[in-house]
Amino acid sequence: MYVGGRVPLHFQEDFCGTGLLSTEWLHSDARRTAIGLDLDVEALDWCMENNVNKVGADVSSRIFLFHGNVLQPLEAKLVNVATQYLMQNVTLGDSEDDSPDHKLMKDFQFPARDIVCAFNYSCCCLHTRQELVSYFKHALSALNKKGGIFVMDLYGGTSAEHELRMQRKFPNFTYVWEQAEFDIIKRKTRISLHFNLHKPQRKIRHAFSYSWRLWSLPEIKDCLEEAGFQSVHFWIRHMPDSEDIRSTYGLAAGRDIKYEEVTSFQQQDSWNAYIVGVA
Ligand SMILES: C[S@@+](CC[C@H](N)C(=O)[O-])C[C@H]1O[C@@H](n2cnc3c(N)ncnc32)[C@H](O)[C@@H]1O
DSSP: OOSTTOOOOEEEEETOTTOHHHHHHHHTOTTOEEEEEESOHHHHHHHIIIIITTSOHHHHTTEEEEESOTTSGGGOEEOOTTTOOOOTTOEEOOOSOOOGGGOBGGGEEOOOBSEEEEOTTGGGGOOSHHHHHHHHHHHHHHBOTTTOEEEEEEEESGGGGSOEEEEEEOSSEEEEEEEEEEETTTTEEEEEEEEEETTTTEEEEEEEEEEEEOOOHHHHHHHHHHHTOSEEEEEEEEOOOTTTTSEEETTOTTTTSOOEEESOOOOOSOEEEEEEEEO
16 A cells, blocks of 8 residues: 555565565566575575475576675675576676676665565564664665555564563464563563474474564654655554463464554553554
8 A cells, every 4th residue: 555556566575584475475476576685594595495496487586585684785695596597677787706606685686676574573683773773774775765665563562571481282283482581671582482393292492592672663663764764654453462372273363353554552461563664
């Protein structure tokens, strides 16, 4: 709705991890392109092996995965050299090193992105205001100025600011989300994801661990505006109370509660927000 009625085609998934959204994005329209960027080369390799290499060349040629820091995106290194070929509307700029093994993001002239996203609370990986503003400036510079949008998510609520442990049961495994501590001076917390596999029975403790700063919504808004976004919008829904969902089955808990665009929202035990910045 913010993209001015144009069909969004060009997508960038920052902090993409295993790049699932990027690969999904490509499926429904042959004109779509996706760029994924992450610091974790193992996650990108997993994406290549399990997502990109399993789809046809038509799809895999439209995804560009980069290994690097969202704070220096132009220096990020292309990892899926073998699967992508140069599309009609993506050209290589003049580069001193023409070896395809060393292509950096700055060597490409990608079409301006219609959507840049940072999901799964990834902006909390950035710990200082300076980093956050700098990242938002990079996101803005990648966006189409005719209505391109940046989207990120954030969680919060009274239950989000102390130790917290929740588990979700699936047929073959149980997934445990643990927030180990919450420092109210630094607003820092340590998140660990554990998996208990059922067959064979095995625990994978700390499969993923993150040090997060839990930003507040007004801090995000201020930083987006400081970075130059034209407007900022909040879509929020309250989540089921953390006491009630300490242990749930599958992904269904609270699915019926819809997100609404709001300018004011009263504190809850738990809420989830999507924040949209218009370029
Ligand atoms: C919470 S995970 C989210 C992964 C993915 N978006 C998802 O939903 O599964 C955060 C990701 O951000 C990456 N990351 C953290 N700091 C980063 C940075 N400065 N630049 C690029 N990626 C970063 C981590 O490697 C990790 O894959």
